[in-house]
């Protein structure tokens with residue numbers, strides 16, 4: 001036992017010594033090279049993390065030695081604006097091959113930029129798309145905002161086209177848990193602290209994202225929050241970034257995930273829902289925009305069943321409907337097709353089941369939960 005500890009200690013000391021010497025040499029080199037570095041970008045590099053045991057450092061020079069790909073590409077941003085240019089660079093796949101990996105082996109990657117921007121590229125994209133690491137645009141070297149490399153993924157939206165690339169992090173596969181609890185944001189909001197949030201020229205209201213997460217008991221296992229916008233945009237945000245942000249619930253683009261600390265490109269506007277572990281927070285208003293309207297008796301709204309399907313809700317025998325005031329009712333899974341969710345004149349979200357006892361009509365609905 002004592003021996004083991006000693007060996008470990010020695011190892012730590014050796015590693016430390018190694019790193020200290022390694023760092024100081026690296027420092028000397030980069031200090032000496034500063035003047036040159038600015039002019040020709042000799043020291044420009046990116047870091048790979050999570051591929052193999054150690055971080056891998058690759059220079060732009062090394063990337064330029066790989067097979068060159070040139071392609072006319074069109075970027076489409078969140079406002080639908082298009083921009084066409086010629087991107088020249090290497091393929092991520094060729095870099096990975098050199099490291100003994102392939103894009104298809106990865107469960108997902110996170111692209112991290114020097115300006116604080118970051119985004120996860122999911123497995124589905126890694127499986128079917130070419131990912132370019134561009135070092136030239138329209139025949140010119142990159143501008144200061146894009147150096148050392150710009151990611152270009154033709155056929156995918158521009159949010160993935162990360163400028164100023166600093167790090168590519170391989171992610172461990174996260175098992176997307178099934179949603180078994182749905183919370184209505186509009187109902188939640190009424191019992192929560194709203195803060196003023198300045199959004200361009202207006203002062204809107206926002207809730208701390210952390211306050212919304214705190215409502216549930218977490219397993220504390222998942223490190224990502226999934227967000228889906230009404231236009232179909234899907235995104236995984238890291239838990240640390242999400243926790244520091246806000247959900248803006250009034251004004252233009254609401255509900256929007258945003259934060260004063262992240263680049264605007266990371267905002268998610270018009271959120272349909274977001275989920276963490278097995279809970280989803282839904283915007284009833286956006287669900288109404290997205291789902292087919294339905295009238296049952298005189299209640300005009302959306303199908304309970306369609307909403308649960310939209311968020312990928314688990315199927316089961318019994319569901320629990322809970323109101324803001326604590327009123328609870330249980331409904332059989334087979335009766336869900338008879339249910340309509342609608343807003344009343346006071347703006348409350350209610351549920352109504354055709355042909356079921358009046359007691360199943362829940363006013364001011366807070367949540368729908370699968371009974372376990």
Ligand SMILES: Nc1nc2c(c(=O)[nH]1)N[C@H]1C(S)=C(S)[C@@H](COP(=O)(O)O)O[C@H]1N2
Pocket residue numbers: 075076077078083113114115117158159160161162163164165263264265266
């Ligand atoms: N480093 C960095 N890369 C980024 C962003 C950013 O803010 N920082 N925004 C992204 C988003 S959301 C979009 S739509 C595009 C915008 O690209 P453009 O400025 O070339 O139109 O760049 C992406 N790459």
Ligand SMILES: [Mo]
Pocket residue numbers: 077078158159265
């Ligand atoms: Mo964007």
